[in-house]
Amino acid sequence: MKKSIIVPALLATGLWMLLPSCGSNAENGAALRAPETNQAEIPAGVGANENDDDDAAENKGKAAQNSSGDAKAATIQNLATAFTGETTASAKYADYAKKAQEEGFTQIALLFKTASMSEKIHAANHKSVLEELGEKAPEVSPKFTVKTTRENLEDAIAGESYEIATMYPEFLSVAGQAGSQLSLISLNYAYKTEQKHKPLYEKALAALQGNQVNTLPTQYFVCPTCGNTCDGAAPKRCGISMTGGERFVKVNSL
Numbered sequence: 001m002k003k004s005i006i007v008p009a010l011l012a013t014g015l016w017m018l019l020p021s022c023g024s025n026a027e028n029g030a031a032l033r034a035p036e037t038n039q040a041e042i043p044a045g046v047g048a049n050e051n052d053d054d055d056a057a058e059n060k061g062k063a064a065q066n067s068s069g070d071a072k073a074a075t076i077q078n079l080a081t082a083f084t085g086e087t088t089a090s091a092k093y094a095d096y097a098k099k100a101q102e103e104g105f106t107q108i109a110l111l112f113k114t115a116s117m118s119e120k121i122h123a124a125n126h127k128s129v130l131e132e133l134g135e136k137a138p139e140v141s142p143k144f145t146v147k148t149t150r151e152n153l154e155d156a157i158a159g160e161s162y163e164i165a166t167m168y169p170e171f172l173s174v175a176g177q178a179g180s181q182l183s184l185i186s187l188n189y190a191y192k193t194e195q196k197h198k199p200l201y202e203k204a205l206a207a208l209q210g211n212q213v214n215t216l217p218t219q220y221f222v223c224p225t226c227g228n229t230c231d232g233a234a235p236k237r238c239g240i241s242m243t244g245g246e247r248f249v250k251v252n253s254l
């Protein structure tokens with residue numbers, strides 16, 4: 001996995017905004033917009049005046065260095081936090097899939113199983129980046145509670161919403177300040193994929209509430225590089241990581 005994320009990831013960095021994330025019928029546009037990262041942020045006062053004297057210039061250099069060092073340390077912590085979150089989400093969704101199956105909601109079980117696979121890919125990517133940075137991923141003992149499928153869907157929507165609105169945008173901003181390209185790639189893969197998971201869960205919850213679970217998709221595809229998740233059909237090329245659609249993993253059985 002370590003090697004597999006790097007080459008396609010680097011290819012993807014300049015092009016992912018141009019592709020739909022899942023085939024031609026994907027909900028692209030806003031879903032593929034980059035977060036408001038702050039990659040060029042400079043500490044207050046640094047670089048503001050070209051006529052500063054040598055001492056001031058030296059202090060500015062130290063300030064920038066410290067800021068970059070702080071951002072690197074924070075990025076390592078953020079990757080560890082993200083690894084823990086993704087590992088927990090993967091285990092949780094796998095158990096939510098079993099619960100949905102018990103309750104007779106086969107299509108929702110399939111969605112949870114698919115998302116579990118996707119979160120596992122995010123966790124593996126974050127782990128690979130931590131190792132590239134000379135760190136070890138933390139030991140994780142996932143803690144969660146399995147409730148009814150309706151409540152499990154609500155929990156999943158809340159979790160994906162937090163990751164989309166708060167966690168990954170913040171982590172991406174700090175990784176940008178740190179100048180950590182691999183961190184940016186791995187975090188962005190997860191950030192973009194969670195934007196796919198949330199509407200899939202919302203659609204499943206609406207179907208459950210409307211007693212129309214049987215109308216939900218019976219087949220999903222997961223990108224092995226970034227975890228991108230598509231219902232119905234695989235795209236020709238992943239809109240997040242540019243991985244060829246033929247490499248997508250089909251999920252159509254429990």
Ligand SMILES: [Fe+2]
Nearest residue numbers: 086119122190
């Ligand atoms: Fe994830």
Ligand SMILES: [Fe+2]
Nearest residue numbers: 160193194197
């Ligand atoms: Fe997710």
